[in-house]
Amino acid sequence: MKKSILLLTLLISIISCNQKNEKILDLTTLSSEEKIDSANIKTLFNSALTDGKSYEWLRDLTQNIGGRLSGSPEAAKSVLWGEKLMKEVGLDSVWLQPVMVPHWVRxxxxxxxxxxxxxxxxxxxxxxxxxxxxxxxxxxxxxxxxxxxxxxxxxxxxxxxxxxxxxxxxxxxxxxxxxxxxxxxxxxxxxxxxxxxxxxxxxxxxxxxxxxxxxxxxxxxxxxxxxxxxxxxxxxxxxxxxxxxxxxxxxxxxxxxxxxxxCETLADVPSFNVIGEIKGTQTPENIMVVGGHLDSWDLGEGAHDDGAGIVQSLEVAYLFKKNNIKPKNTLRVVFFMNEENGTRGAKKYAELAKLNKENHIGGLESDAGGHTPRGFSIDANTVNTKLLQSWKKLLSPYGLHDLDKGGSGADISPLKGENVTLVGYRPDSQRYFDYHHTSIDTFDKVNKRELELGSASMASIIYLMDKYLYKNTPVKL
Amino acid sequence: MKKSILLLTLLISIISCNQKNEKILDLTTLSSEEKIDSANIKTLFNSALTDGKSYEWLRDLTQNIGGRLSGSPEAAKSVLWGEKLMKEVGLDSVWLQPVMVPHWVRxxxxxxxxxxxxxxxxxxxxxxxxxxxxxxxxxxxxxxxxxxxxxxxxxxxxxxxxxxxxxxxxxxxxxxxxxxxxxxxxxxxxxxxxxxxxxxxxxxxxxxxxxxxxxxxxxxxxxxxxxxxxxxxxxxxxxxxxxxxxxxxxxxxxxxxxxxxxCETLADVPSFNVIGEIKGTQTPENIMVVGGHLDSWDLGEGAHDDGAGIVQSLEVAYLFKKNNIKPKNTLRVVFFMNEENGTRGAKKYAELAKLNKENHIGGLESDAGGHTPRGFSIDANTVNTKLLQSWKKLLSPYGLHDLDKGGSGADISPLKGENVTLVGYRPDSQRYFDYHHTSIDTFDKVNKRELELGSASMASIIYLMDKYLYKNTPVKL
Known part of the structure; x- marks a missing residue:
């Protein structure tokens, strides 16, 4: 046994050379509320990284449906796919929002x-x-x-x-x-x-x-x-x-x-935004949107653009449900149609939100690829921008360092307003334009862990927005 | 022309939606010395991203030589390749340092x-x-x-x-x-x-x-x-x-x-560390090492592990020369042999450094893949650790946020000492173990920009270490 002990000593020195530091929050610097938040964020990440569904959902969307330009049969299939999946995840309600979209064919x-x-x-x-x-x-x-x-x-x-x-x-x-x-x-x-x-x-x-x-x-x-x-x-x-x-x-x-x-532009065709929501427990009339766009260009499989954003958005709701985190405000997942050539889905969504006097307090869009997380861009009033930036210590252990002011995304920006906090998910951008709008934007270019870390990052900021914007949102008149 | 003006207005709104913020340093927060440093770092990044050589060097090493396990004919070829390339880059002196290495064959x-x-x-x-x-x-x-x-x-x-x-x-x-x-x-x-x-x-x-x-x-x-x-x-x-x-x-x-x-282990064979240096202008007797390991496992092409580290290390010297940045201390590039199964090259290098009473003040190792930069781990005394961490504002615009204490790497850690500042380059780790030690650790897994950003990140911290460790290094007795 002596030999084994010697060997293990050798071993430990080898292994310790290989170990790189895990970022661990210094809990002594956190308030008691922040400790709860830190623990919930850790739960969301653990859950995404061990039981995430986004990668298999993306495989299905990209490989069984493929490219899905607005007006195409594939886009129509993806609407049914999205509706079915939202129901499977068990959202409180799921519906299709009709919108006419352009129909250009190559x-x-x-x-x-x-x-x-x-x-x-x-x-x-x-x-x-x-x-x-x-x-x-x-x-x-x-x-x-x-x-x-x-x-x-x-x-x-x-x-x-x-x-x-x-x-x-x-x-x-x-x-x-x-x-x-x-x-x-x-x-x-x-x-x-x-x-x-x-x-x-x-x-x-x-x-x-x-x-x-x-x-x-x-x-x-x-x-x-x-x-x-x-x-x-x-x-x-x-x-x-x-x-x-x-x-x-x-x-x-x-x-x-x-x-x-x-190529030619044919007559507009009917299509849909796919919408599902978890009702808020405290102020269900206040809505927080998380979404991406379901349509893609026709040449590839629309994996990074924006299959990734679609499956991550739904995974936010999945992670909330799985971990029994109940949003105070209504958490609404939207798969927008027609971002690529018209943003008709986004316009329709915002138009109906206004018409129906819906109270959107925040939104998060993922439409910058499925690469490793870097942070979020914030489009909000000064108070809420500072609030979001104050979460840096909770988010940076997960590589989320960027919390700068900036645009949120083409699909949620029509919801912009003085008291609406809009956020864009910002993964690493280095590889994105290798694939963007091409025949090689395919499933194999997406890394499972990077995708899941993105879902967890998004779920974490939605968790914080839901909790703290709830408190500082003016009561609806 | 009216129409064009209308069109351009439309356009600008589309484009501004797509623009994500570039991180720009607030120059008003910098001292005059830091402004110089900030400008030099920007020069190094611009140079790597527009005239970087590392990607083509890596193509050559991985595709024309391939996997290069210690003792193999490919490892011997890579030594000659490294020596030739260092000479082409125009280092002041280039030499081979003999070392006996294990020879295991599959x-x-x-x-x-x-x-x-x-x-x-x-x-x-x-x-x-x-x-x-x-x-x-x-x-x-x-x-x-x-x-x-x-x-x-x-x-x-x-x-x-x-x-x-x-x-x-x-x-x-x-x-x-x-x-x-x-x-x-x-x-x-x-x-x-x-x-x-x-x-x-x-x-x-x-x-x-x-x-x-x-x-x-x-x-x-x-x-x-x-x-x-x-x-x-x-x-x-x-x-x-x-x-x-x-x-x-x-x-x-x-x-x-x-x-x-x-498989079997044959008799040890002679091999080499490949070494080249730029003489320091102020204290040439003080040495700063930058390196990776030239050997790799036999199954793939050793692209991320550690062809990336090799070409990045040499690119540090290339970027210094190209931009006429003259190191105060001697900048030594080392392609270590046999990191994978024995670290004989590292041991030999440290042994001879001691024997020859060389004064190493710092070292930087790149052996964690060629992915997008995240930061550095620091193995140094308290004063120098704090010094390096104070550079965060200069480095974070390039995605370099991680500056934590931690090990540097297997090849430079034998140089450890109270006044030796050792640093490990830390790119994003999510994809690394998809390829590590396998048949799919091949050139196509490396992204050109990510690799070049790594070279520039390494050149930047070497630039800062060279400038500031020079000042606080105790005079050699």
Whole structure:
């Protein structure tokens, strides 16, 4: 046995080298109320990490239904899926809220090519949402490369009959990749409208990503009030192809670019927001929303965008029920329809909330991917912003350090008001735009623990908001 | 043009919804010296994110050399690769430090099966490093499942002739997965030695991971001073197989488990630590080490463990040179050999440092994967721990919030001393044990931005340590 003892001594030294510190709250710094909160938050995390359902729900949604663009049969299936699941979780009531949604279809797989020095190059391409089709034979034209909407406008009539190529890349020095996205996406959204006005033949746009690869990224575009005859087709091309085309244009500025797409916008179709709630025990008339969007782009499985947000939102309610935490206010889970191209679900939800004089005191949206938690952004009045930031010591042991002011999300922001506390869940953003709006936004890109930590993070802040906003919310008149 | 203006107004509202706040330091809270530091740190991050080399270096190491267990031809190749690369980066001097390393080889692919209810089940398995082979025909025996070393010891002679199956899973409620690893790895390291003592025929161990999948995880084990005749073969089985076997054992406690492996430990072979340095401008006799380990397990490509740490460590020196930041102390990059099964490189490096009376003032190790940055663990005296923690405001805009006391790493910890400040780079740990010591620890699991953010994080803390430890390090006698 002596030998074993020696061995175990060796062992302990090896193991201790490998141990990294677990963050443990110094309980002596907490008030008695905070100790209760700390224990409840720990319960929510333990529960999500050992008995979480979100990952299997996401597998089902992404692999058995898949991409679910508004108006598609898959979107319709996902509504029934969501309703059934909310009932299974045992919410007090579950209903569908009708909303008319746009119905844009991609049609046949897009094609793009150009020839330089006798070599034909295939360009990975995808039509942008709401774009019109090219003529059946496609478009063939010279290309003008620009870096901004302003540069395009300055071209004026020079772009007549040409394809305008927007090629301003993400600013990789921005740590938060959503800011890089925000600094580029005007090219995708407005490029075709601006160039259609001046008689360009088509617009191609560098994909919205930090990555340099062969994957085109779709996303919505807007013609605004441009007359129909000026609507020109627009598509995204992969970043590697954009880099290559830019080089080739320097060699041969008059090279002819060809692309073909057969997308179209059909008549609006009926769809639904899926809603379920747990009635509040103290002030059931006060509502706290947690949600994400059920629709996704058509190219992938809508796993990070926003299957993750959907299953995490429902898991918040699941974790409350499982751990017998009864919300004082009504906790309402909303699977919004049509965030990607129209936010009609969000608008309908807010419109009916107003019409029905519902009293929303807070909301939490998860629509930034299913990666490892970093924190929340807060859109609230000064008092409530400070209140939420005071929870940092309770949340930071779980990697939730970011509690800055900022927007909440496209689906809940229509609920904004002086006494409404809106919060956006903010996971790590580094990988998000590798997948965003692409064929590779698939289930395998989501990590089980990261997803579950997100559910638990969301449940924790909802727990705190429910408890403390309840106290400081003005009584409804 | 009116239309365009309307459109752009629309656009701006869309984009602002998408923008998430960039963390910006409030410069008014900084001293003039801190403003300089803040600007230099920003330069290091910008440089890594726009001109980083680490990702392509890692591609080369992992895909052109691959797994590189100590003593293997691949490990020898990686030494030459490292030496060449350090010279290309233009370090002031580059040399190889000889060290004898163990040479364990896996041999043929391992096999494991058992039959229950007439169905033969194949079990994904891999031999543990330093394990002996089974007899050529393999081992067939009954299985006893245990959850701990203590439980195994309590079995005593009951395990004679049996295969002992260690099946204590990771504690998924621990947020830092390294702690879950630390709480389980004794089974892998000591299981065979303890059971060999009591005459067990073999040991199988549940793989060290949070994931439930079909991938077995190798890793080192130790027989200690157990006499050779008591050395029994030991292997890891995948977590899904472990769960399945556990269920099947309840149904049929006398089922016969079969496994076969042909690994062996050959004679030690000569190898090297690869070392390069930039001479300090003020006190070149004071040395600051930054490093990771060059060897890896044989099953995958050693991408996260520890190719990431290798390329990040060299990128620290690259970023200093590129941005003309001259270290006051000598900055030494070390690619340690043999961390995985022996840490002979680390021991040799520390031994020679002592022998040559080198004055190491600090060290930084990256051996926890290439995921998104979270912070550093600090192993230093009280004064320097506080000093490093005071840099939090400079580091937190880059997601570096964790600056807790803790171990630094297996390769630099032999340099520990009262006035030596040792730091471990701590990226996010959620995905790390999905890949650790497996066939899927491959280049594609590493994200370019996450890797580069790690290099920049490491360069930033080295920059601060170089500047401020220089001032408070006692003069060498």
């Amino acid at each position: 049609g046949e797989k897009e094609i793009a090519t150009y020839t330089i020095n006798g070599e034909e190059k295939n360009v990975p391409i995808c039509a942008l949402g709401f774009s019109v089709a090219t003529p059946k034979t496609g478009i063939l034209a010279e290309v003008i490369e620009v870096k901004s909407i302003e540069e395009a406008k300055a071209l004026g009539d020079q772009m007549k009959g040409k394809i305008v190529f927007f090629n301003r890349p993400f600013d990789n020095t921005l740590i938060n990749t959503f800011r890089a996205y925000g600094g580029c996406v005007d090219q995708r959204v407005a490029g075709a409208a601006v160039c259609g006005e001046f008689g360009a033949k088509g617009v191609i746009v560098r994909s919205m990503t930090n990555a340099v690869d062969d994957i085109p990224h779709t996303g919505t575009m807007i013609y605004g009030d441009l007359p129909k005859e000026k609507h020109i087709p627009t598509a995204a091309i992969s970043t590697r192809a954009a880099n290559m085309l830019s080089i080739d244009l320097k060699e041969n500025p008059s090279l002819q670019f060809y692309f073909k797409q057969s | 041999g043929e692919k391992e096999i494991a099966t058992y039959t229950i209810n007439g169905e033969e089940k194949n079990v994904p398995i891999c031999a543990l490093g330093f394990s002996v082979a089974t007899p050529k025909t393999g081992i067939l025996a009954e299985v006893i499942e245990v959850k701990s070393i203590e439980e195994a010891k309590a079995l005593g002679d009951q395990m004679k002739g049996k295969i002992v199956f260690f099946n204590r899973p990771f504690d998924n409620t621990l947020i830092n997965t390294f702690r879950a690893y630390g709480g389980c790895v004794d089974q892998r390291v000591a299981g065979a030695a303890v059971c060999g003592e009591f005459g067990a025929k073999g040991v199988i161990v549940r793989s060290m991971t949070n994931a439930v999948d079909d991938i077995p995880h190798t890793g080192t084990m130790i027989y200690g001073d157990l006499p050779k005749e008591k050395h029994i073969p030991t292997a890891a089985i995948s977590t899904r197989a472990a769960n399945m076997l556990s269920i099947d054992l309840k149904e049929n406690p006398s089922l016969q488990f079969y496994f076969k492996q042909s």
